Amino acid sequence: EAEVAQSPRYKITEKSQAVAFWCDPISGHATLYWYRQILGQGPELLVQFQDESVVDDSQLPKDRFSAERLKGVDSTLKIQPAELGDSAMYLCASSLASGWEGEQFFGPGTRLTVL
Amino acid sequence: SQQGEEDPQALSIQEGENATMNCSYKTSINNLQWYRQNSGRGLVHLILIRSNEREKHSGRLRVTLDTSKKSSSLLITASRAADTASYFCATYPLNDKIIFGKGTRLHILP
Numbered sequence: 001e002a003e004v005a006q007s008p009r010y011k012i013t014e015k016s017q018a019v020a021f022w023c024d025p026i027s028g029h030a031t032l033y034w035y036r037q038i039l040g041q042g043p044e045l046l047v048q049f050q051d052e053s054v055v056d057d058s059q060l061p062k063d064r065f066s067a068e069r070l071k072g073v074d075s076t077l078k079i080q081p082a083e084l085g086d087s088a089m090y091l092c093a094s095s096l097a098s099g100w101e102g103e104q105f106f107g108p109g110t111r112l113t114v115l
Numbered sequence: 116s117q118q119g120e121e122d123p124q125a126l127s128i129q130e131g132e133n134a135t136m137n138c139s140y141k142t143s144i145n146n147l148q149w150y151r152q153n154s155g156r157g158l159v160h161l162i163l164i165r166s167n168e169r170e171k172h173s174g175r176l177r178v179t180l181d182t183s184k185k186s187s188s189l190l191i192t193a194s195r196a197a198d199t200a201s202y203f204c205a206t207y208p209l210n211d212k213i214i215f216g217k218g219t220r221l222h223i224l225p
Binding site: 004040041042043044045048056058089091093101103104105106107108109111 | 119146148150155156157158159160163203205212213214215216217218
């Protein structure tokens with residue numbers, strides 16, 4: 001069964017360092033999402049891609065976060081510099097359909113701890 | 116902003132009992148989805164109900180949607196230990212992006 005892959009699974013870093021997360025969606029899924037989930041909360045959408053184009057990044061803190069999906073397949077989310085408040089689970093999801101029709105398939109997530 | 120709010124925040128029931136959790140939202144939606152998350156892992160899609168639908172079933176799951184009250188419920192019948200997880204409702208407001216609630220933590224007691 002096809003799955004969304006994410007790496008690393010765990011990342012510990014010191015504040016002011018740069019971190020990067022990678023996501024490989026299910027083959028053929030044009031829509032890719034990055035979420036941040038703080039412990040005890042629901043996921044919050046950071047950025048949504050349709051192929052290589054950004055559809056929504058209204059909640060992405062653009063002063064320190066960046067996301068790209070250069071060839072419309074895998075994607076990278078970067079934080080530079082990391083802050084203590086960035087400690088969270090970062091989830092990637094993909095869907096076959098775009099917008100509100102799409103059932104999303106989630107990866108296992110990357111748990112980030114900023115010291 | 117929190118569009119969907121689940122209720123209760125936490126629920127403990129005996130194995131074999133039914134579990135009901137509710138979701139309320141604020142603005143008109145295209146659809147509402149329910150997801151499950153096992154501890155520390157990714158989310159799994161359970162069911163999608165469109166704004167023009169009132170009830171959907173999938174195995175032991177039953178979802179209802181009342182757009183006049185802006186609320187949905189998820190019923191899990193004959194609960195099992197494997198149902199222990201957090202359950203999230205996610206709404207797609209009209210002309211807006213998906214928004215997840217804070218979730219209901221369900222614990223099935225042996």
